[in-house]
Amino acid sequence: MAAYLVSVLNGLAMGSLLFAIALGLSLVFGMMDVLNLAHGAIYLAGAYLAVALLPGDDVGMGTFVLAVLAAAAVGAILGGVLAGLTRATPGHLDQALLTLGVSLVVAELLSVAFGEEVHAIAAPAPFDGGVPVLGETYPAYRLLVIGFGAVLAVAVYLLIERSRFGSLIRATVADRAMVSALGINTGLVLTGVFAAGAALAAAGGVLAGPILGAQPGLDEKVLLLALVVVVIGGLGSVRGALLGAVLIGQVQALGTSLLPEYASFLIFVAMALVLLLRPAGLLPPRTAVRT
Amino acid sequence: MNRAAATRRTTLIAVAVITLLVAAPLALGPYAVTTMTRMLAFAVLVLGVDLLTGITGLPTLGQAAYFGAGAYTAVLVGLHITSDAMAQALAGTAVGLIAAAATGWVAVRARGIVFLMLTLAIGESLHQVAATWPAVGASNGLAGMPPITLFGGPPLLPAGFVYWWVLAAAITVFAAVTLITRSPYGRTLRGVRDNESRMRALGYRPALARYSVFCLAGAIAGAGGALWAAQGRFVSPGDLGFEVAALALLSVVIGGAGSLWGPCLGAALVLLVRDNLSASIGGHGPLVLGLVFVAVVFLLPRGVAGIRHRRESRS
Amino acid sequence: MSVRAFRSMRPAAAVAALVTGILALSGCGGSSLSQSGDTQSSGPVKIGLLVPLSGVYAQLGQDMRDGFKLYLDQHGGKLGGHTVDVVTADEGEGPQTGVPAAQKLVNQDHVSAVAGVVNSATALGLRDFFDESKVPLLVANAGADDITGARKSLYVWRTSFANGKVAGALGPTVVKEASGPVYLIAADYAAGREMVAGFRKTFVAAGGKVAGEEYSPFGKTQDYQPFLSKIRTSGAKAVFAFYAGAEAVSFVKQYQQFGLADRIPLYGTGFLTEGGALAAQGKAAVGVKTSLHYSTELNTPRNTEFVAAYSKAYSKSPTVYAVQAYDTAAVLDKALAKASGGEKLATALTGVGPIDSPRGRWSFDADHDAQQQYYLREVRAGSGDTFVNAVVGDLS
Known part of the structure; x- marks a missing residue:
């Protein structure tokens, strides 16, 4: 039993990371119908930035936080560029392919710069050991990640649901033309959200570093998971992204514990089930016009 | 340009292209011909993707699953039943159709990006089955398929003969898809793409049209897979992976969704970059593919086929 | 063959005859219509x-x-x-x-x-x-x-x-060194299953007991905690694992992070701690014992x-x-x-x-495979920040 409870804990850590990564993907899709397939590459850029800034086995908390901030800045710049590129492109399929192209280029440049080897990233000093949890040793860093996820969820809730800027974002998701007609520069809002989402993804790359490391191909895996989270939760919905991330985290951790033989299928089974029962996802955003 | 002249010109070009394709093995070495064989088989898959994405407006990342189903079927038939290429292709087509019919009903309830996600999920799940099921060789795939034969003749070992068979089959599929797109059924599909609610109001059943075209595309992908196996005589889980699906979709976009010959050219281009160019630039094929993606989106928004449209509308 | 004779044939047979004819014709030609038969040119x-x-x-x-x-x-x-x-x-x-x-x-x-x-x-x-x-x-x-x-x-x-041989070489040694049943774990693909099968064969033949056997999804697992928990509760006294590359890094690091490294010795085939993987695992890999046909530390x-x-x-x-x-x-x-x-x-x-x-x-050997000595290696700290696979014995 204790083993399963530890799995639940693990699922929460994974869910926290997935939430940080999937949030940007979801909002960008909800606001401008852009499926940003470069999201995984941005995550990977963050992870490699951590490799560059945090060498060796001993990393202080200060340097680690700096690396997270630096990754966020790089992510924001990449996101801004992507926003500009996609806004210059008509057609959703073309936009998706454009981002797929960008992701291939970014991933290839990263592997040229850092080599094809697997890089491990050390957890920051006070959290690099294990703590006893229910009679098992549990890595302290994962508890930190869960804490971060909780803080992020609350912060995003306050920003999106309680602030003026948040209401603008929600309104843009619901009806972009109407917001634009009110004299608000939706282009600025869209670019801002794109950049913020990308910043979160890159920061997620650093945060996930001590757990997942950095290696070529990780971008696709992370993108796939984030896409599943977004589709399960409902495209464009913040609460949906949170629920989807927590759910997928649990499916991965607890599901593997309970049904190891079927572990590779569980995520897709979960996604197919949700879409069969609720095609728009579990918590779709509230839209102005219901079709 | 009047219509009759345009038709005549199209026919002339088609005849010239086919003649060139048929004559290719007489002049080219075996490596060039095996490469062209692979392109043709891949082009068949791409035609199916185009039927879904270009004609019906359903972007898919799952067609590789049915392509793989066809390839696995062909290799299994080749290993255990008969080396007859015709039988293998028909079996591959049938299994592609059945697999699409069995899984497609989940996907066709959705549209747009959600449809894309669902087909991706189907593709990944089938890929997982192929990669873990010992009966189909799991991650090692199925090797050792004997060379194909035709009409009870001797084994077709030389690359040129396999090429002619794949070419004949690919032309057949191309012709069939052309007929489909020009038929009333093809117009229904375009209607579903452009304005589904109007189609429903007119008394059509868009859901049925979407499901049937999904099955049809699955069958075409299965045929493509069987042709692919006829050349490689080997199949592994990578043949139904995400990469194949993404490259197929890329081919359609490069070529111009909705056109038929454009995506076939796109297929050839994509395989050329992946298989041939990559080695000569130190394995940086993905970099080139990525740049091609970006360039196509900006420079050729309607694909290679769009160039012709643009010129014609100007003249 | 006269035209009449041709006409009297069944269509399939006619086409077959035609194909055979083309085949025979092309036998003398070069190009793609003949099967290889490369002529070796002189020079380099x-x-x-x-x-x-x-x-x-x-x-x-x-x-x-x-x-x-x-x-x-x-x-x-x-x-x-x-x-x-x-x-x-x-x-x-x-x-x-x-x-x-x-x-x-x-x-x-x-x-x-x-x-x-x-x-x-x-x-x-x-x-x-x-x-x-x-x-x-x-x-x-x-x-x-x-x-x-x-x-x-x-x-x-x-x-x-061959997968089975490099893993099989380790079996008898683990029987000798482990104080109880052994847990087998590998990535779920052909190589993983062959490695475990090769190990199990010699291990069981030498009198070893298997505590459990599990395969983690190949290329999809970043988190081994569910498997590590199972190993802990199984009462295993040693673990045999096969992973390579990125998965080897994750597995060995998490084996240490979840506190198993101090309590249950980890064995594997050499790929678990080879090259770039060992560099990324760092001190988490110290003490892992593997079998392989080479180590940089081989003293010859x-x-x-x-x-x-x-x-x-x-x-x-x-x-x-x-x-x-x-x-x-x-x-x-x-x-x-x-x-x-x-x-x-x-x-x-x-x-x-x-x-x-x-x-x-x-x-x-007769099967065209390498017939060679396998070594028992143990990860130890090398000079500076590096880690090496020290050779601690020969495996038969």
Whole structure:
């Protein structure tokens, strides 16, 4: 039993990371119908930035936080560029392919710069050991990640649901033309959200570093998971992204514990089930016009 | 340009292209011909993707699953039943159709990006089955398929003969898809793409049209897979992976969704970059593919086929 | 055949006759309509090097290129007296790229032999192609048991290892060292299952008890906690694991993070702690014991000399992958002295005899597989921040 409870804990850590990564993907899709397939590459850029800034086995908390901030800045710049590129492109399929192209280029440049080897990233000093949890040793860093996820969820809730800027974002998701007609520069809002989402993804790359490391191909895996989270939760919905991330985290951790033989299928089974029962996802955003 | 002249010109070009394709093995070495064989088989898959994405407006990342189903079927038939290429292709087509019919009903309830996600999920799940099921060789795939034969003749070992068979089959599929797109059924599909609610109001059943075209595309992908196996005589889980699906979709976009010959050219281009160019630039094929993606989106928004449209509308 | 006779035939038979006719006609032509039958040109011998330049195995590919090149550089760019022209092709991650690349080497570049191949599926898929093209393939890494053995071909040889053998070498030792049942875990793909099967066979035969057996989804698992919890509750006294590359890094690190490293000794095949994986695992890997046919720490004059030359040329330590490619060049050196291509070269491979390699003396067995000594290695801290696989014993 204790083993399963530890799995639940693990699922929460994974869910926290997935939430940080999937949030940007979801909002960008909800606001401008852009499926940003470069999201995984941005995550990977963050992870490699951590490799560059945090060498060796001993990393202080200060340097680690700096690396997270630096990754966020790089992510924001990449996101801004992507926003500009996609806004210059008509057609959703073309936009998706454009981002797929960008992701291939970014991933290839990263592997040229850092080599094809697997890089491990050390957890920051006070959290690099294990703590006893229910009679098992549990890595302290994962508890930190869960804490971060909780803080992020609350912060995003306050920003999106309680602030003026948040209401603008929600309104843009619901009806972009109407917001634009009110004299608000939706282009600025869209670019801002794109950049913020990308910043979160890159920061997620650093945060996930001590757990997942950095290696070529990780971008696709992370993108796939984030896409599943977004589709399960409902495209464009913040609460949906949170629920989807927590759910997928649990499916991965607890599901593997309970049904190891079927572990590779569980995520897709979960996604197919949700879409069969609720095609728009579990918590779709509230839209102005219901079709 | 009047219509009759345009038709005549199209026919002339088609005849010239086919003649060139048929004559290719007489002049080219075996490596060039095996490469062209692979392109043709891949082009068949791409035609199916185009039927879904270009004609019906359903972007898919799952067609590789049915392509793989066809390839696995062909290799299994080749290993255990008969080396007859015709039988293998028909079996591959049938299994592609059945697999699409069995899984497609989940996907066709959705549209747009959600449809894309669902087909991706189907593709990944089938890929997982192929990669873990010992009966189909799991991650090692199925090797050792004997060379194909035709009409009870001797084994077709030389690359040129396999090429002619794949070419004949690919032309057949191309012709069939052309007929489909020009038929009333093809117009229904375009209607579903452009304005589904109007189609429903007119008394059509868009859901049925979407499901049937999904099955049809699955069958075409299965045929493509069987042709692919006829050349490689080997199949592994990578043949139904995400990469194949993404490259197929890329081919359609490069070529111009909705056109038929454009995506076939796109297929050839994509395989050329992946298989041939990559080695000569130190394995940086993905970099080139990525740049091609970006360039196509900006420079050729309607694909290679769009160039012709643009010129014609100007003249 | 008269027109009338032709008309009286059934259509299928007529087409068959036609196809046979074309086949017969093309027999004398070159081009793509005949099956290989390469004529070996004079001048330098071309050798194809088929290794991954891109994708997850690119680092292995780089090591193999370096190893092969080192042997050539040490021998004045000549193998068996011929000047060698090495043509490199990108194997990529799997058969989808590897098979076309091999076809290019053989059909377009007309190489005399191909060395390399990391991926097992690629090697299996290429078997018939090389057999029919009558060009030798020297597999320098791919480990699937079936590459040699059951479907062996005169044209397919392996200078590296078979999954079952490298894992099987460890079985009896673990029985001796472990104080109770052993848990088996591997990535869920063909190599993982072959490794576990090879280990289980010799382990059980030597009287070992299995505490449990689990396969984690291949390429999809980043989190081994569910499996590690199972190992903990199973009461196992030791663990045998097979992982490579990124998965090896995650598994070994998490094995330590979740507190198992101090309590349950970890055994595995050498790939668990080889090359880049060991560098990324760092101190988490200390104490892990593995079986492999090579270690940089092997204390023989041949190996010391090799390690020094390799480190000097590339400013990094060699890996088992580099040695495998280095030995492949050594095999070709001997065989090319007798024949420069085709069936003769393949036959010459039968008689190359023992190879004096950095890994020790080895030779081809009846199945065309490497017959060699396996070593028991243990990860220990090396000089500075590095970690090495110290050799602690021979495995029979």
